[in-house]
Amino acid sequence: MKTYSIPLVPGPVSVPQSVRNAYLTDFGSADLEAEFFELYGDCEAKLQQVLETQSDVTIQTGEGMLALWGALKSVLRPGDRVLAVANGVFGYGIGDMAKQVGAEVEVIGFGYSDVPDPAQVREAALRFRPRLITAVHCETPSGTLTPLHDLGAIAREVDALFYVDFVASGGGVPVRVDACNIDLGLLGSQKVLSLPPDLSMVSVSARAWDVIQDVNYVGYDALAPWHTGPADRYLPYTHNWHAMMGLQVSLDALLTEGLANVYRRHDEVAAFCRRRLQEIGLVLWPARDEIASPTVTAAKVPQGWIWPDFNAALRSHGMVIGGSYGPLAGKVFRVGHMGSQANEDLVARGMEVVEKVVRSA
Numbered sequence: 001m002k003t004y005s006i007p008l009v010p011g012p013v014s015v016p017q018s019v020r021n022a023y024l025t026d027f028g029s030a031d032l033e034a035e036f037f038e039l040y041g042d043c044e045a046k047l048q049q050v051l052e053t054q055s056d057v058t059i060q061t062g063e064g065m066l067a068l069w070g071a072l073k074s075v076l077r078p079g080d081r082v083l084a085v086a087n088g089v090f091g092y093g094i095g096d097m098a099k100q101v102g103a104e105v106e107v108i109g110f111g112y113s114d115v116p117d118p119a120q121v122r123e124a125a126l127r128f129r130p131r132l133i134t135a136v137h138c139e140t141p142s143g144t145l146t147p148l149h150d151l152g153a154i155a156r157e158v159d160a161l162f163y164v165d166f167v168a169s170g171g172g173v174p175v176r177v178d179a180c181n182i183d184l185g186l187l188g189s190q191k192v193l194s195l196p197p198d199l200s201m202v203s204v205s206a207r208a209w210d211v212i213q214d215v216n217y218v219g220y221d222a223l224a225p226w227h228t229g230p231a232d233r234y235l236p237y238t239h240n241w242h243a244m245m246g247l248q249v250s251l252d253a254l255l256t257e258g259l260a261n262v263y264r265r266h267d268e269v270a271a272f273c274r275r276r277l278q279e280i281g282l283v284l285w286p287a288r289d290e291i292a293s294p295t296v297t298a299a300k301v302p303q304g305w306i307w308p309d310f311n312a313a314l315r316s317h318g319m320v321i322g323g324s325y326g327p328l329a330g331k332v333f334r335v336g337h338m339g340s341q342a343n344e345d346l347v348a349r350g351m352e353v354v355e356k357v358v359r360s361a
């Protein structure tokens with residue numbers, strides 16, 4: 001199998017040695033031993049710190065998509081109204097998922113190089129009266145970051161639950177779950193936390209737990225068993241103890257560095273990446289710095305190149321990045337500088353490769 005010395009894919013990101021080491025111990029059975037539940041409690045408390053919330057944070061086996069599906073199914077009954085706020089692949093995709101779950105969905109859509117306009121969202125919410133409003137913090141396929149505060153206030157005003165996918169931002173950008181009235185905040189282990197795609201985490205507000213208990217959805221991805229499961233030491237399946245050890249190492253590293261420093265590191269690396277790409281003559285996506293995510297930078301595939309050739313040329317120099325999806329497929333490429341990859345030396349080496357490849361054409 002090929003390996004790359006310059007890993008800059010926007011997730012799954014490169015797993016640091018300290019996290020890999022944490023996976024190597026032998027453990028007992030996670031559903032039976034007190035030590036596992038202490039580890040779970042410690043990780044939950046640290047996630048609450050990172051996400052700035054008093055809400056419970058569930059930690060389930062499975063990567064980010066499990067959180068997206070499980071949270072939808074756990075709070076929706078067929079016919080429930082969902083307002084999907086969308087400005088990218090995940091935002092529109094969550095609207096489709098809610099439809100597949102049987103909800104009545106209205107999509108309030110914006111361009112892929114834009115962020116949602118709260119005034120338009122509010123108007124739609126007041127008219128449509130949804131039970132759930134969904135949004136995406138960092139649209140990884142297009143590199144945008146949506147402000148959450150106003151959307152959360154709108155959800156509260158119309159008495160809807162606020163569901164936010166911050167899979168690609170949580171831990172690298174402040175998410176402020178409580179201040180933004182987020183009822184269901186979704187996180188995966190393979191982005192900023194820099195673990196393999198093993199865990200999904202959901203912050204669940206008291207309001208959301210009430211709805212979850214009411215809906216009583218059952219299934220592998222269901223949130224309901226996690227309400228009292230950890231306290232009762234009764235989980236619906238054998239947990240991934242190895243991944244939980246990795247998660248603890250990752251959260252300890254974030255908190256030891258200090259969240260303000262972690263956020264600054266992401267901001268600085270993103271600014272550096274955007275500046276370098278522009279120096280090389282590439283066109284950034286989105287064009288406006290204010291809405292660009294600190295965790296991932298997107299730019300247009302250089303003139304004169306098609307994505308498969310550009311991708312192959314970068315790979316031949318040991319650099320691996322992401323293409324895009326949906327309407328941006330083939331048009332946009334993405335540099336993932338989140339978690340372990342929010343490292344200016346690494347991004348600098350990547351930009352040298354991009355420069356060499358672009359100049360060689």
Ligand SMILES: *Cc1c(COP(=O)(O)O)cnc(C)c1O
Nearest residue numbers: 011064065090138140165167168
């Ligand atoms: C990565 C990601 C997910 C999880 O999706 P996978 O592609 O399966 O890892 C969900 N939402 C967003 C915004 C993501 O970036």
